[in-house]
Amino acid sequence: MTGLTRGSVRPNQWLRNLNAKIASIPMILTAVVIFLGGTVWTVVYSFTNSKLLPRLNFVGLDQYERLWEAPRWIVSIQNLAIFGFLSLVFSLVIGFVLAALMDQKIRFENTFRTIMLYPFALSFIVTGLVWQWLLNPQYGIQSIVRSLGWESFSFDPLYDADIVIYGILIAALWQGTGLVMCLMLAGLRGIDEDIWKAARVDGIPMWKTYVLIIIPMMRGVIITTLVIIASGIVKVYDLVVAQTSGGPGIASEVPAKYVYDYMFLAQNLGQGFAASTMMLLTVAIIIVPWAYLEFGGGRKRG
Amino acid sequence: MRASVSVRGLSLSFGAVTVLDKLNIDIDHGEFLVLLGSSGCGKSTLLNCIAGLLDVTDGQIFIHDRNVTWEEPKDRGIGMVFQSYALYPQMSVEKNLSFGLQVARVPQAEIDKRVARAAEILQIRPLLKRRPSELSGGQRQRVAIGRALVRDVDVFLFDEPLSNLDAKLRSELRVEIKRLHQSLKNTMIYVTHDQIEALTLADRIAVMKSGVIQQLADPMTIYNAPENLFVAGFIGSPSMNFFRGEVEAREGRSFVRVDGVAFDVTAYPARTPLQPGQKVVLGLRPEHIKVDEAGAGEVYEATVDIEEPMGADNLLWLTLAGQSMSVRIAGQRRYPPGSTVRLSLDMGVASIFDAVSENRL
Amino acid sequence: MRASVSVRGLSLSFGAVTVLDKLNIDIDHGEFLVLLGSSGCGKSTLLNCIAGLLDVTDGQIFIHDRNVTWEEPKDRGIGMVFQSYALYPQMSVEKNLSFGLQVARVPQAEIDKRVARAAEILQIRPLLKRRPSELSGGQRQRVAIGRALVRDVDVFLFDEPLSNLDAKLRSELRVEIKRLHQSLKNTMIYVTHDQIEALTLADRIAVMKSGVIQQLADPMTIYNAPENLFVAGFIGSPSMNFFRGEVEAREGRSFVRVDGVAFDVTAYPARTPLQPGQKVVLGLRPEHIKVDEAGAGEVYEATVDIEEPMGADNLLWLTLAGQSMSVRIAGQRRYPPGSTVRLSLDMGVASIFDAVSENRL
Amino acid sequence: AELEVTHWWTSGGEAAAVAELAKAFDATGNKWVDGAIAGSGGTARPIMISRITGGDPMGATQFNHGRQAEELVEAGLMRDLSDVAERENWREIVKPSSLLDSCTIEGKIYCAPVNIHSWQWLWLSNAAFEQAGVPVPKNWDEFVAAAPALEKAGIIPLALGGQPWQAAGAFDVLMVAIAGKDVFEQVFAKKDAEVAAGPEIAKVFNAADDARRMAKGSNVQDWNQATNLVITGKAGGQIMGDWAQGEFQVAGKKAGVDYTCLPGLGVNEVISTGGDAFYFPVLDDEEKSKAQEVLASTLLNPETQVAFNLKKGSLPVRSDVDLAAANDCMRKGLDILAKGNVIQGTDQLLSPDSQKQKEDLFSEFFANPSMTPEDAQKRFADIIAAAD
Amino acid sequence: MDNIAKNSMAASIDAVGGRLEDGPRGAKPKRTLSRRNIIVYGTLIVVSLYYLLPLYVMIVTSLKGMPEIRVGNIFAPPLEVTFQPWVKAWAEACTGLNCDGLSRGFWNSVRITVPSVIISIAVASVNGYALANWRFKGADLFFTILIVSAFIPYQVMIYPIVIVLRELGVYGTLTGLVIVHTIFGMPILTLLFRNYFAGLPEELFKAARVDGAGFWTIYLKIMLPMSLPIFVVAMILQVTGIWNDFLFGVVFTRPEYYPMTVQLNNIVNSVQGVKEYNVNMAATILTGLVPLTVYFVSGRLFVRGIAAGAVKG
């Protein structure tokens, strides 16, 4: 063939898609420097006894030992587990049920949707405040019910250490389920109309169709929703601070608050880092394999 | 005569849009009826009304002389097969087949029997344990048919079941559906916009346009004696060639004059005599035109524009009377573009339509 | 001879999956090459490699003798048309056509000229101001072709441009593409899995299977003398009938014995003599079988299972030698299921393949 | 020059007190730019620390004096005030001298103390006891004894906010009152875990158990909400530092008439000398650095001290000022201070880390009736053993 | 009139097997109070009450005076409507020495939110586009890191980011804050955009490449105009997120840039005797007004956008 022309030489692999790579620099920097770097930094310093400022005085696993001996950490973990599990389950269930109801070709759909979604636009400070108030036994729901004549009625979740986490859950659901509902609704709208028809011809009752056919078909939506809810759950902090500050006592403490308090109030960075490392580790154990299946592994796009 | 499915004065509107308007149709026991029409003409809507998946605006539907207008789909004794298969994706093929029966609390032994029979008939026994995602398109559609089959119903409804398949599979499954109908002998209503399917499968075809049935007849009648211009153009591939002209009468013979060329249509079996001066459309099917062969009628000359060899036959695109027309010749005779051919036209199998009413004359 | 497009030792893998493996092909100037194959065989992948939309793993690509293996798509002198039209939805038709030229900073006057010419050729002038969403499928595809046209390139790549259209439009646009090729005379590479398109459009067809070209020849050769069993079964609708049997030699004549029936294949122009005892597959096209007519070869009796009247012709499904087979007869002769017919087979146009290697004998 | 001053004094009395500082500083021809962040030190401190370490320091910032800023100083981020201190003779005027010691690291002075806050006070609502029909108690034991009567009258005996530092503080107060100054120093200054596990402290835990029972039902978070319960007579009393007095003042209550204060819970009249101090980050700006010096000296200026502390309800850091306007309670405090019955505050003695652990412990203890005093004491001893 | 008569005539004559038609005809009669409707609308209305109750309480309370609130019933409508709490929340509430309420932070919030929203969306959409359409080696790895990062509590990252910002010399500036918002918005937004762009027909992208459009041209001329819904979704998420942010606004800037939420936090958390609930509620609503407006204005697009983007995992 003819002599070498420009196109015949395999260009440097690094220069291919150069623009795309340049455009991705912010992302790569963020991912590597901030998130990965920050994580590694955090892990490294979790083995030190850094106080107010990060210092490289390595103390081995001391911080971790202390962490797992701290009753507050244990309570935090338990709370996160309960809160996480329940809010995952409830947001998904409630969100789905609402979406299913909204999908019944109802009137005023826009109005209902707006009502359910507006809390999402409010900040946690606000949510916490309002619900703290509604759940306050002196002013809130309890006092109203009592004033209606049911004297023994008792509903003060925020002041009862045994159920305080459920009180927080109420507010969390109030704020979050609207978004879940919207995601689910979008998912439902994406389901092939013919499936419904087939199920009706087969005489499958509505609820069975949802449970046995539709839900399994919504895997994609459910996963996206899970990521969004779960990332919110792991990070839950503001809501607890705004509603109870972790009280009564330490009954509603959560890991993110432990991290924050020990880093900044106790000025024991090492302890805070150890706690965050434990959180990250848990998240990584759950997420990485999933992310790999979902995005890696040479799967086709989409 | 009692019909298997009767539709009486059926109307259906989506809000202000009326899709079906006072439609009537009777379908006999064991008949294979094809609803044929272009996209959006209301075929699926009609089928969904019969199935009970859409609430009618007006009219009645009878299945086996039972008024089912307000019945639930499952109680109508119908089975339905969809274009997109609509298989339950997370269930195995077996589960897909048996699910409806289980919900209806049919005894397990009976379920097994019916599933086995359907799997036998459709030859999907080896697939029973698979998921729909592990099946090819044709296999999926077979399962979808199986799902209707196990319901042991008398009326099968098909909504473009083969549209998502490639040509080869389509022709294979077409034969299978035909075979199925011959062995089951139940009523089938089949929606399609593919005329080959309609012609090969149907006992009778209902050609629809904008919610109105244009012609309801057996395939040969539809093909050979289309009731109007729409049906004529819609059926047949390549399409019927149309020549717009005027009737002339000369020396006891009738002609249709088109752009200087006079076609002798004396042999045409007109229902009402052609009036000289009447504006008409002359329709000729590509395969009814003989090329370079002695034929019954007159001979015309035309030039080849393009040829499309299709293996078994060859499609020629010609210019005649200033109009492009196609001619199908059997075998592998080749005519390079530019060559001149002699056409003989048989007016006995032509169609003539009134240019205004567009109805057959 | 200098080829317009040459592919040399092209390999392409997605991760561990090798889709194309050391593929070679030369396409002449002005040739219309069709890549034909079933879904997933790598047709689009090959076309994308030629277009520069996929980075090859190994091998080289030449367009007009220029090595373009690593060139950007826009610098290769190609235009491409996609199955889903891929029109830019937010731009008017005019903008769609001129976008590429504007990106390349072609002077406005030149752009206008080229757009006008393309609009002229494709008869889309009245649509220029519309958005793609306001066009019908056929119009959209025409615009998509126009977009390739304005680029004034020598090589056109089509990736199943007609698959999304319905049968009627498909046959219309097919003719237009053919006409376009005849007038432009540039090189076209056309991917399809529709054999009618392949047969009617191609100068040469490359039949592909799992990334390997099975046969590269002109349509008639492919149709009449398929190189192997795959090509034979893939081309032709309805498919070629296959009979698996064993060669027998008797009294100076050769037979293929299938399930008790001996087919006399002495007339078959074998490339290598048939060996007695050899396991072979005998292939007969449905349209090469004569029914109840005197023919060149021997006569066999068969029973009609099903008939599929298709308007212009009639397809019969028969049982012969214990196997189902199809026969296409012209016209409207009807044979009800169950009737017996007499077949005469012409072995001169049959195909015989080795049962093991599956290659033509 | 403009000097931004960050602090977390946002309640009514606090804000009024800050206004005095600002006024005094503005009078020097500079400008006080207020950087208040509400939500107590917990919210504010990370912000302050990030800004200092982030290289965008404010002009001056409040910390509780003690060990909170230790590392910032060690990292060289804070300004050495030795010159100003020298010039203004802080060593002489600041009383008790332990205040300045807390500001001193390796012989250099890094902060300007502005007040003395003592924790050891029991604030009692005279109205509440009147309503319950019992005399206003004179000490902790009487208070405990009066509790049932209060409860019967529908009054919460002891108001205690939900924030963890309140519980921990209350315990420290009980410890000084019940176990005495020496034990307090043994435990917190010497970090003697044996003492912490010993019988003296066990007594304190029993008292805390009483307090816990009495505090049941005070469903409030913030300390001043708890104080408000006392002010309005919904609660009998509150163990809280002298800053609570500011709230009484803002509410227009009069010491001795509307409310009663018992330093050292009326048992052991000792007060701790924690308090607030201002730290000055190192600034590049020449002019601002000068202004910092001016601010530092303004803060210890006698007039400022008086004006500020009267509003804040705390004690001045210098003994040479005239507090004629001081009210009843403040006077009691000044007397004790003059007698030298002082101890260091836990902020000065313990690292924030140990403080936090302590807070966690007491926050849990006070909220969770099922936690026995014995268990709590064991954990307390562990914390002391691990403290540095 | 005539027509109706004819129709009914036709219907009665039109018979199957010669007998008159009887039985159901036309649309199945639907009662407004069918069991299904009661369940569906009943549930929706009850649920709506749950969602609306806090809003109702907020509004009602914000219109009451403190004495009325002290008396007690938080659900009772105000006896005497007063807008004083709103005025106070907006213009008078004190934080330390500054008594100009939320108004002080409002423009700061706008100044922070607008650039942060624009830049974070711009960056994330380019990322998503690059990931979906220009898959280069390692892209998936970075993406996975990003997704995992969505789970990192913000607090953990404060120190590393303080260090980074300090080294970049933008600590305490608006630029720094915008960078922080961009960084923390990146994981979820990138996921959203990547899925959306991956859902667009790939052939469109190929066609544009054949047409000679490069990375940026395709992004700007082809992808952007097609992606309005997902941009609306991203915008809503970011506006709500950034507008309501308190932590970053206060940690990474200086007081002159403090957003409205700092004031809100100050109003809510600095207690002067009794909590002034009416002012708190008014402040709360005022703060939420901007995201709520954005939300109401683009609510429809929101759902459409979610349908388009987020759904395919």
Ligand SMILES: Nc1ncnc2c1ncn2[C@@H]1O[C@H](COP(=O)(O)OP(=O)(O)OP(=O)(O)O)[C@@H](O)[C@H]1O
């Ligand atoms: N839910 C609906 N709301 C409003 N109009 C509808 C609805 N469903 C269908 N239509 C309209 O009714 C007409 C007929 O639709 P239908 O689905 O019956 O057509 P079709 O003949 O099945 O077409 P296709 O071949 O494309 O399936 C169309 O014009 C369509 O736009």
Ligand SMILES: Nc1ncnc2c1ncn2[C@@H]1O[C@H](COP(=O)(O)OP(=O)(O)OP(=O)(O)O)[C@@H](O)[C@H]1O
């Ligand atoms: N991005 C990709 N990653 C991995 N495998 C791919 C990718 N793109 C295509 N393939 C695989 O390569 C093979 C060839 O694909 P290609 O799209 O070329 O098929 P095709 O012949 O065009 O089929 P169709 O007729 O369905 O368009 C298929 O098996 C497909 O699964």
Ligand SMILES: [Mg+2]
């Ligand atoms: Mg349809």
Ligand SMILES: [Mg+2]
């Ligand atoms: Mg392809």
